[in-house]
Amino acid sequence: xxxxxxxxxxxxxxxxxxxxxxxxxxxxxxxxxxxxxxxxxxxxxxxxxxxxxxxxxxxxxxxxxxxxxxxxxxxxxxxxxxxxxxxxxxxxxxxxxxxxxxxxxxxxxxxxxxxxxxxxxxxxxxxxxxxxxxxxxxxxxxxxxxxxxxxxxxxxxxxxxxxxxxxxxxxxxxxxxxxxxxxxxxxxxxxxxxxxxxxxxxxxxxxxxxxxxxxxxxxxxxxxxxxxxxxxxxxxxxxxxxxxxxxxxxxxxxxxxxxxxxxxxxxxxxxxxxxxxxxxxxxxxxxxxxxxxxxxxxxxxxxxxxxxxxxxxxxxxxxxxxxxxxxxxxxxxxxxxxxxxxxxxxxxxxxxxxxxxxxxxxxxxxxxxxxxxxxxxxxxxxxxxxxxxxxxxxxxxxxxxxxxxxxxxxxxxxxxxxxxxxxxxxxxxxxxxxxxxxxxxxxxxxxxxxxxxxxxxxxxxxxxxxxxxxxxxxxxxxxxxxxxxxxxxxxxxxxxxxxxxxxxxxxxxxxxxxxxxxxxxxxxxxxxxxxxxxxxxxxxxxxxxxxxxxxxxxxxxxxxxxxxxxxxxxxxxxxxx
RNA sequence: GCCCGCGUAGCUCAGUGGAUAGAGCACUUGCCUCCGGAGCAAGGUGUCGCAGGUUCGAAUCCUGCCGCGGGUACCA
Numbered sequence: 157x158x159x160x161x162x163x164x165x166x167x168x169x170x171x172x173x174x175x176x177x178x179x180x181x182x183x184x185x186x187x188x189x190x191x192x193x194x195x196x197x198x199x200x201x202x203x204x205x206x207x208x209x210x211x212x213x214x215x216x217x218x219x220x221x222x223x224x225x226x227x228x229x230x231x232x233x234x235x236x237x238x239x240x241x242x243x244x245x246x247x248x249x250x251x252x253x254x255x256x257x258x259x260x261x262x263x264x265x266x267x268x269x270x271x272x273x274x275x276x277x278x279x280x281x282x283x284x285x286x287x288x289x290x291x292x293x294x295x296x297x298x299x300x301x302x303x304x305x306x307x308x309x310x311x312x313x314x315x316x317x318x319x320x321x322x323x324x325x326x327x328x329x330x331x332x333x334x335x336x337x338x339x340x341x342x343x344x345x346x347x348x349x350x351x352x353x354x355x356x357x358x359x360x361x362x363x364x365x366x367x368x369x370x371x372x373x374x375x376x377x378x379x380x381x382x383x384x385x386x387x388x389x390x391x392x393x394x395x396x397x398x399x400x401x402x403x404x405x406x407x408x409x410x411x412x413x414x415x416x417x418x419x420x421x422x423x424x425x426x427x428x429x430x431x432x433x434x435x436x437x438x439x440x441x442x443x444x445x446x447x448x449x450x451x452x453x454x455x456x457x458x459x460x461x462x463x464x465x466x467x468x469x470x471x472x473x474x475x476x477x478x479x480x481x482x483x484x485x486x487x488x489x490x491x492x493x494x495x496x497x498x499x500x501x502x503x504x505x506x507x508x509x510x511x512x513x514x515x516x517x518x519x520x521x522x523x524x525x526x527x528x529x530x531x532x533x534x535x536x537x538x539x540x541x542x543x544x545x546x547x548x549x550x551x552x553x554x555x556x557x558x559x560x561x562x563x564x565x566x567x568x569x570x571x572x573x574x575x576x577x578x579x580x581x582x583x584x585x586x587x588x589x590x591x592x593x594x595x596x597x598x599x600x601x602x603x604x605x606x607x608x609x610x611x612x613x614x615x616x617x618x619x620x621x622x623x624x625x626x627x628x629x630x631x632x633x634x635x636x637x638x639x640x641x642x643x644x645x646x647x648x649x650x651x652x653x654x655x656x657x658x659x660x661x662x663x664x665x666x667x668x669x670x671x672x673x674x675x676x677x678x679x680x681x682x683x684x685x686x687x688x689x690x691x692x693x694x695x696x697x698x699x700x701x702x703x704x705x706x707x708x709x710x711x712x713x714x715x716x717x718x719x720x721x722x723x724x725x726x727x728x729x730x731x732x733x
Numbered sequence: 734g735c736c737c738g739c740g741u742a743g744c745u746c747a748g749u750g751g752a753u754a755g756a757g758c759a760c761u762u763g764c765c766u767c768c769g770g771a772g773c774a775a776g777g778u779g780u781c782g783c784a785g786g787u788u789c790g791a792a793u794c795c796u797g798c799c800g801c802g803g804g805u806a807c808c809a
Contacts (some may be wrong), residue, residue, distance in 0.1 A: 202749065214751050217789070238790085262789080264752070284791095307809070333764080349809065465807050477736095484807040491809050520737055521804055546738070546802080588746070591738055593802070595745085600758095608771090609757065615771055623768055630768090663749075674745060678757075685772070694768045 163377070163691030169291060169658060170253060171201040174211055176265060177254075181247040187509075190243045191235075192226035203656070209258065210652060211718045213259070216263035237263025272640060278706070279636035281654060281713035286332075286720050291658050294335030300348040300502060301327040303514035304424070304431075305342040308416045309353040311380055312423050313559050313566040315516070318548050318568070318594065321585040321726070323514040324429045325670040326543070338508075341420075341431045342498065345413055346438040347488070352376065354409035358401075360385035361408065363398065365397055377564030384415050389709045421571055423570045427578040428726050432630050440497045445505065446489065449497045449533075453482075458532055468492065468529070475528035475537070495522065496529050500677035512668070513542045520544055543668050545590040576601040579727045583610040586725055587674040609678045614730055616681040617722065619688065620715035621731040627694050627708050634712045635705035642706050646687040650710065653683040654717045661724070670725075679719045684714050 178199050185191040191213055197219065204212040216237040224234045235243075241259035255270040281288045303323025306316050316515045323339070330337045339548050344350070356375035360382050363369060371377065388396070388411050396407060400541055417434060424430070440446050453459045458469045464485035470476030489497075515523060523544055527537035550557045550567055559567045580601045588594050601608065627633070642648070657676065664672040693711055695704040719729035 200749080202751090204752075205748090205755080208752070212752090214790090217751075220789080248754080260752075262752080344809070346808075462805080467807095481807045486807075488807090490807065494809090517738070517803060519804090519809090522809095544738085592746080593739075597745095600745090611771055612757090615769080619769055619772095626768055667749085671747080675756075682756090686768090688768080689773050692768065696768095733769085 169662070170269075170655070171203075171659060173251065173253075174201045174213075175199045177249055177251060178213060178215060178244060178492045180249055181244045184247040185243050188247070190247065191223060191240070192230055194222045194226045203659075204264075204266065208260060208264070210269045211267040212260075213265050214263065215265065216244065216259075220263065232525065241265045246702070247348050250402065251487050269652065269655075271643060274420060274648055274655075275639045275642040275706075276636075277651055277655060278642060278713045281716060282634060282709050283636075286715055286723075288594040289657050289661065289717070289720050290332050290334070291662055292334035293662065294330060294333050297335055297509040298338070298507065299330055299335045299512065300338045300340055300506075300508045301330065301512045301514065302340045302342055302435075302502075303327075304429075305344070306420075306421075307344050307349055308413055308420065309349055309376060310378060310416065311566065312420055312569040313547050314550055314569055314572045314596075315559050315678040317427070317569050317572065317581060318585045319514055319516065320424060320427060320429045321582050322545055322590065322670055323512075324726055325425075325514060325673065326514070326668060328726060329661060329665045329670070332724065333661060335510075336673050338433060338434045339431045339730050340435050340476060342437065343413075343417070344437050346441065346494075347491075350409055351405065351415070353412060354372045354405045356381055357384055357388070358404050358408040361388055362397065364389050365394055367397075379563075379565055384412055387415055388412075420562070420577055423568070423573075426570060426573045426640060427582060435498075437494055437498065440494065440501060441489075446493070446497045448478060449493075449500050453532060456532065468496075468532075470525060470529055473528040473531045476525060480525065480529075492522075492525070492529075496527055496532075499526065499530060499535075499540065500533055503530070503539060504533060509539065511540050515542055515544055517544050517546045541668065546593045548585070548594045548596050553599050554597070557598070572596075572598065579614070580608060580610045583613075583674055584725055585593070586670050589669060608675075609681075610686075610727075611733070613677050613681040613718065613722065614728070615733060616684045616688075617715060617718040617729045618731060618733045620684075620711050620718065623693050623711050624708065624715070627704070630694055632694060632704050632708055634708040635702075636709055638702035638706045639709060640706075641703045642710060644691060646683075646690040647707070647710060650683050650687045650714060653680050654713060657717060657721060670679075673721060673725050677718070677725065680714075680718060680721065684718070687714075 158424045178201070179196060182191065182196050186193055199213060199215055201211050201213045205211070220235070220237045220240060223240060227234060238259050238261055241263055244265060245257045245259055248731050253269055253273045258266045258268070260266050301323050303326075304312070304316055306312055308320075327337050327339050352372060352375055356371045359369050359371045359375070364382075364385055371381075388408070396404065399407065403522050450459070453468065458472065459482060460469065461467070463482050466483035467479045468482040470480050471478055481490050482493045483489050499511070502508050523542040526542070527540055530537050530540060548559075550559050550572075557567060575598060583600050585594065586594060623636075644649070657680075660672055660676045664670055685709075691707060693704065693707045694700065722729040
């Protein structure tokens with residue numbers, strides 16, 4: 157199994173393998189005296205923009221100075237970058253996937269994949285299925301992705317959808333790259349907000365029975381609160397009506413919380429987002445974690461009193477520019493205290509190797525102050541990555557629609573998903589870089605037209621399914637025996653594009669930037685459709701059976717590739733549309 | 734004020750220090766006896782916000798400026 161992983165990785169991550177080949181070539185050239193001795197720098201192989209081979213490196217340009225400095229010391233003649241390129245190519249060990257390497261001015265090395273090898277990959281992909289694309293970057297490391305984590309005081313509004321999409325796709329990327337992933341929703345179930353929520357709910361409940369009471373002035377005016385109260389009435393009738401306030405508030409807090417959490421679960425399930433854990437903030441105080449954190453900081457002299465509050469000496473740690481209130485003067489721990497305690501729990505109690513928090517950009521200040529604070533516990537701040545994304549503006553026909561209205565009502569995730577569908581919503585939310593603001597136009601997202609690439613991609617998948625069905629009826633089946641017949645440019649272009657998927661996954665993961673997936677998917681669909689347009693798959697002449705079978709294998713491989721990338725984005729891959 | 738992000742084609746957006754900066758949409762022109770036309774082929778657009786700097790090489794890195802958004806609480 158271990159061997160298989162190594163072998164497998166070698167097959168798919170071609171740039172990595174090329175980098176290794178170049179490294180070998182450099183060492184050999186040095187040994188043979190073609191090049192002087194100098195420390196070999198990290199080598200990067202990239203995909204050139206166009207027409208310059210499948211992969212390329214600018215290494216000769218990068219090392220020319222070092223090479224010539226070393227030559228000068230030896231009294232040798234200077235080398236031009238392109239000469240270095242030629243030396244490296246001469247010493248390059250052979251590889252089955254490589255057709256040739258060429259030097260290009262002013263000093264690039266361009267690599268061309270072997271067409272015969274490419275054609276065979278159709279069979280390998282079709283046979284291995286999704287495993288073909290799985291890369292083992294994580295080596296079973298335990299990583300937590302914490303996302304959404306909206307306050308449990310009402311339905312999830314549409315702004316949360318972007319968080320859900322980003323977090324979920326990061327989790328999917330990690331899962332498919334050899335990490336052990338836990339998806340967590342942090343439930344802010346304590347503090348003043350929760351109290352206000354409970355008091356509002358209680359009043360709404362009383363109102364249902366005709367009591368003349370108002371919701372608190374700072375309460376939650378949204379109509380959904382009445383819906384929650386009705387649910388409580390259904391379950392408990394009037395039995396809670398005359399509880400004394402000090403009993404009613406905690407009771408309604410618990411009942412309301414349960415209703416909201418159930419609602420969040422069902423709403424998030426509409427976009428196929430599911431959490432492994434719903435972590436209670438209150439539990440940090442109930443199980444003694446907070447007390448422990450307080451004691452540790454206290455012992456270290458990281459806490460001090462000022463103006464009746466307890467402050468955390470953040471300035472003591474590199475990156476912490478000013479001290480933070482830890483326990484407020486009213487005796488309540490502040491948000492920062494909870495946050496530190498929560499992350500202490502993640503790293504020290506639960507032992508995650510890596511934690512990714514997905515936060516909206518309006519939390520940027522916390523994102524800055526939290527990592528340095530981890531050092532107080534000896535936790536390497538690099539084990540925490542906070543992914544910040546910009547906000548979503550909802551529009552309809554170019555006009556902005558407020559997600560949160562003055563009335564307290566909101567545009568919910570559920571409403572939008574019911575209108576545009578999960579696939580279209582996900583695609584659109586994912587297709588922008590995290591740092592970009594999004595204008596989400598409902599009319600545009602819902603339009604089943606050329607303006608919406610979602611359907612184009614899914615259509616490519618459905619069309620593959622259709623071809624395979626139709627071929628089966630005609631008595632054809634995919635077959636690897638004659639893959640060498642796959643030689644036309646459109647076929648090879650499709651194979652090249654499919655081969656790129658693991659590289660895209662690795663890149664998206666490295667940058668924690670899911671938006672590369674939709675762009676790749678569109679590209680793949682386009683390449684596939686181009687193949688479809690140029691290469692008739694199901695032959696009309698029985699003599700063409702071998703080519704038909706080979707192309708069916710390619711179609712099957714393309715279908716798997718499309719399904720895999722759609723799956724990474726949490727989108728469906730329909731057999732029919 | 735200070736901190737963070739953004740500014741790329743008419744519009745929406747990609748772009749990893751490399752070669753002639755790319756997609757989709759929109760627009761024009763062809764193509765439906767054809768495996769699914771939600772399609773295909775061809776056509777042309779750019780002071781990469783502005784000005785410097787680093788580099789053999791900058792949309793990309795650095796500095797300053799302009800514009801937009803966000804942050805700068807004993808709120809979360």
